Amino acid sequence: MNSRELILGRVRRALADVPHDDTPYDQAVDRDYLREHGDRSVEETVELLAENLADYRAIVHRCTAGELPALLAGILAARGSASVLVPPGLPPEWLSAADTTRVHDRADSTVYDLDKVESVVTACALAVAETGTIVLDGSPDQGRRRITLVPDHHICVVRVPEQVVASVPQALELLDPVRPLTWISGPSATSDIELDRVEGVHGPRTLEVVLVSGGGG
Amino acid sequence: MSGGTFVGMPAFPKAAHEAVNNQTLRGNLRHATHTIRGKRAKAVAEMSDWAELREAGKRIKDHTLRHLDTYLVQLEESVTAAGGVVHWAADADEANRIVVELVRMTGESEVVKVKSMATQEIGLNEALEAEGIAAYETDLAELIVQLGKDRPSHILVPAIHRNRGEIRDIFAREMSEWGRPAPEGLTDTPAELAEAARLHLREKFLRAKVGVSGANFMVAETGTLVVVESEGNGRMCLTLPETLISVVGIEKIVPTWRDLEVFLQTLPRSSTAERMNPYTSTWTGTTDGDGPQTFHLVLIDNGRTDTLADEVGRQALRCIRCSACLNVCPVYERAGGHAYGSVYPGPIGAILSPQLRGTASEIDASLPYASSLCGACYEVCPVAIDIPEVLVHLRERVVEGGPVTRDGNKVVLKPAKGHAAERAAMRAARWAFSHPGALRTGQRLASRTRRFHPRTLPGPGKAWSGTRDLPAVPAEPFRDWWQRTNGGKDTSK
Numbered sequence: 001m002n003s004r005e006l007i008l009g010r011v012r013r014a015l016a017d018v019p020h021d022d023t024p025y026d027q028a029v030d031r032d033y034l035r036e037h038g039d040r041s042v043e044e045t046v047e048l049l050a051e052n053l054a055d056y057r058a059i060v061h062r063c064t065a066g067e068l069p070a071l072l073a074g075i076l077a078a079r080g081s082a083s084v085l086v087p088p089g090l091p092p093e094w095l096s097a098a099d100t101t102r103v104h105d106r107a108d109s110t111v112y113d114l115d116k117v118e119s120v121v122t123a124c125a126l127a128v129a130e131t132g133t134i135v136l137d138g139s140p141d142q143g144r145r146r147i148t149l150v151p152d153h154h155i156c157v158v159r160v161p162e163q164v165v166a167s168v169p170q171a172l173e174l175l176d177p178v179r180p181l182t183w184i185s186g187p188s189a190t191s192d193i194e195l196d197r198v199e200g201v202h203g204p205r206t207l208e209v210v211l212v213s214g215g216g217g
Numbered sequence: 218m219s220g221g222t223f224v225g226m227p228a229f230p231k232a233a234h235e236a237v238n239n240q241t242l243r244g245n246l247r248h249a250t251h252t253i254r255g256k257r258a259k260a261v262a263e264m265s266d267w268a269e270l271r272e273a274g275k276r277i278k279d280h281t282l283r284h285l286d287t288y289l290v291q292l293e294e295s296v297t298a299a300g301g302v303v304h305w306a307a308d309a310d311e312a313n314r315i316v317v318e319l320v321r322m323t324g325e326s327e328v329v330k331v332k333s334m335a336t337q338e339i340g341l342n343e344a345l346e347a348e349g350i351a352a353y354e355t356d357l358a359e360l361i362v363q364l365g366k367d368r369p370s371h372i373l374v375p376a377i378h379r380n381r382g383e384i385r386d387i388f389a390r391e392m393s394e395w396g397r398p399a400p401e402g403l404t405d406t407p408a409e410l411a412e413a414a415r416l417h418l419r420e421k422f423l424r425a426k427v428g429v430s431g432a433n434f435m436v437a438e439t440g441t442l443v444v445v446e447s448e449g450n451g452r453m454c455l456t457l458p459e460t461l462i463s464v465v466g467i468e469k470i471v472p473t474w475r476d477l478e479v480f481l482q483t484l485p486r487s488s489t490a491e492r493m494n495p496y497t498s499t500w501t502g503t504t505d506g507d508g509p510q511t512f513h514l515v516l517i518d519n520g521r522t523d524t525l526a527d528e529v530g531r532q533a534l535r536c537i538r539c540s541a542c543l544n545v546c547p548v549y550e551r552a553g554g555h556a557y558g559s560v561y562p563g564p565i566g567a568i569l570s571p572q573l574r575g576t577a578s579e580i581d582a583s584l585p586y587a588s589s590l591c592g593a594c595y596e597v598c599p600v601a602i603d604i605p606e607v608l609v610h611l612r613e614r615v616v617e618g619g620p621v622t623r624d625g626n627k628v629v630l631k632p633a634k635g636h637a638a639e640r641a642a643m644r645a646a647r648w649a650f651s652h653p654g655a656l657r658t659g660q661r662l663a664s665r666t667r668r669f670h671p672r673t674l675p676g677p678g679k680a681w682s683g684t685r686d687l688p689a690v691p692a693e694p695f696r697d698w699w700q701r702t703n704g705g706k707d708t709s710k
Contacts, residue, residue: 003518004293004305007467010522010625011286017528018283025472029276033269033479052492107506111423111457131493144507145456145498149449168493169478177439177474178299180504183481183497188449190411191489192358192374193381195249195544198407201357201415202422203449203496 036166037130045129046160050211052132056186057199058207064214068157069097075155075208076100076119085120085147089140094157095121105147114150120204121155122148125181126163127209128171132186134158134209135171137179145182154204156184160211223368226558228583233552242553245380253544256490257597263492264482273479275601278535281437281470282525288437288470289516295440299502301512308624312517313344316429316462319513320350323460325426329418331444331451332356333431334372334538335464335517337560338573341429352429353395353421355450357414364391370554370562372540373488378553381405392417418450428454428509432465433537434480435514438473441501442514445484445494455498461509467516468525468534480537483599487539520573526622529610533568535600540565542594542604548587557584564594568607575623576615582633585611616640638677660694667692 001009021028040048050060063071076084076098083101095102103117123141124134134156136142148154158164165171175181188203199205226232236242261267281288293303306312320328328345330336330352342352342363354363361376362369365387369375376384385405392399397417403409430451434443442463444451455461471477485494503512525531543549543563554562558580559570567588571581585608594604614621616639618632632640649656663670667690674682693701702708 002305003307003311006307006625007305007516007518007522008286008289010518011289011467011525013625014522014526014531014622015283015285021283025280028280029273030269031273033266033273037263037265056491056495115419115423128493133493138504138507145452146508149452149456168481169475172475172478172481177436177441177499178501180501180507181497181499182452183493183499185491185493185495187495188447189495190357190448191253192356192361192376192448193384193407193410194245195253195374195377196407197489197491198411200408201411201448201450202355202418202453 034167035169040129040166042161045166046164046211048166049127049129049132049158049160049164052129053134053186053209054132056132056189058132058186058209061208061210063210063212065212066214068094068210068212071210072121072155072157073097073099075210079119079153079206081118081153083117083119085114085117085143085151087120087122087141087143087147089143090121090123091141105143111146111150114146117151119153119155120147120151121157123157123159124163126165126171126174127158128166128168129164130167133171134184135175136182136184137175138181139179145180148182148184149203152204153206153208154184155208155210157210157212160213223558223560226578226580228579229552229556229558229587230583232556232558232580233548233587236553236556237551239553241380242378243551245378246550246553248380249374249377250544250550253490257487257541257544260486260490260492264486267483270479270483271599271601274483274537274599275535277471277476277479278600279532281472282468282531282534285467285470285525288472289467291437292435292440292470293516295436295438296502296514297440299440301440301502301514304513304515306515306517306519308519309339309517312339312464312515312519313341315515316341316464317344317348317350319460319462320345320427321348323427325350327351327353327421327425328427328429328462329353329355329421329425329454329458330359331428331430331446331454332359332375333429333464334560335431335466336429337369339464339517339519341464353418355418355422355454356446357411357448357450360414360418361387364388364395368555369560371543372538372561372563372565373543374540378555381407381410384410388413388417396420418453422450422453422457425454425458427460427462428458430454430461430463432463432469433484434477435465435470436472436474436477437470439501441474441499443477444498445481446497447489447495449496452496452498455500456508458509460511460513462513462515464515464517466521467518468521484537484539487541487597487599520575522625523575523622524569524572527572527610530568530572530607532602533565533572533607535602536565536569537600538565539599541597541599545593545597546588547591547593548589552587557587559584564588564604564608565602568602568604568611571611571615575621576611576630576633582615585609585615657694657696661697663690664692664694
């Protein structure tokens, strides 16, 4: 007998005492918990997102669609970045005001190439206000997972209010599990030294989130 | 862990006795557990529906376990359809053989690892090393443990027993043995220590061709795996290598994508006391042009089906490894994680290890007693595992023996040797309580001779009364008093 059959057989024997139950799964579990916490207006939900992002040490900026190119150029200049990584589907006008060297992620770009780039600019799939989380799903304006991981400085643009949901349950409803997802809540951190949170280990140590209103991008 | 480091551990009381005399260890643990306790309470209090989330988490896990065969088959189908390869391992040795073979097929001689309880449990690093494959731990605390040639002492923070000064010394001394040395003049500030780990591991991440991970959840309907982490080392291992091998216990399944809405709310708040951990990665098989192009999932049993066969003990399989029960446990806080002789320390370890490994060894037979039964662990558990209930159940199994399942076979355990006196006392008590006449005579005799009672017990009872006061026998047995005073109404007599 192979191990698959062995394990499945053990499971069935282990459950011999359990009465048969054909309740369909959607009726088997009571879901009395809330779909979102609190009753907020759209503006208040965006405000909560900004607060929670900042609480976990992300740097939050707010601007209108028209101001976005200048703001991104300013962030890159302030950081002193010599180069910025660009996912294939990033709207070209976003970086139109920046004079930082653009590095385009190509299929044959190696991790050593990425490691030389200082900053990366991406869009996101959505953002979760209650937890201060941005979610990337690998769409063309976000690129593959490695480009937001290897550079030390990540700038993520969130279109508000349309990309903001209040809660984790609402986020999961909108996300496609087939796509590789990365949920990001603040910069890389660790609690491994005396169980206290310290920012900055392997992922980007600086996370800047730009909340763009007015149909940005 | 079958890999050797936990083999031959002394029973819990002996190991704990040594630990409580270690002042540094006690200071480190007290500081860390008290910090996290307060923060967890605050993070949980933000959620007005915590009780409902906890109940839903419990129900989802119970339902999954009840239909585990169905969901395992469904998971296998969906992972395979998404481009993954599923392997089944009945025990630790088989799992290790599978992983070694998979690494060999890539032609590589090193792997980078995300922190994973399952691979610690099966002793994968030692098995790989024996075959000439270097396994680099990349979680900061795991790195501290690996460099310090130490053992993990906490589920979430395996190096919780080390303070920043000790960590600095380990880094300064050991990093050069494994790769890039620690920076000159490294101090003990946490930010500098984290920076040293970043520099040390970066070269390993960039050249890695094979990553090894566990998973926090596996979604049966979609074939999606989920890893919840903080540092980004998980993302590195899951994204940069060409081949990813995930080793996961069969109980980590949830039926649907939607079920994650419960656990992604309860797990971060219970473990690191955050609204959300910095990084959560989900992946479904392989994705063209993004991440590893070869994905293997190794499903391990290693005692889980034996645990599932125990009607009371099976609830331990609901565990999502958050470690809230460790942080709140007065016994863990004083004894530390090493005394539990397993990669699963603390209250959950005290019920999980003796079920996964059986109670044949001295350490496993002693674990159900590593508790004061105060119940704090049950209160904080996000999937409502009644740990005290299982502890008492396992104590009974150790003392009385009885039917259990080991390696899929039903066997009858013999009563443990060390508990002969306790069993004799319990048998005597049972006889006395079912013979009222004898009980009355005995009680009267005890009252009349109470002047001569010793303060401590002689012989084998000495150990028991060494740390406890013997109860004083009243001058008159209760039942005599009851009769004499007409049930307490006639107090003038």
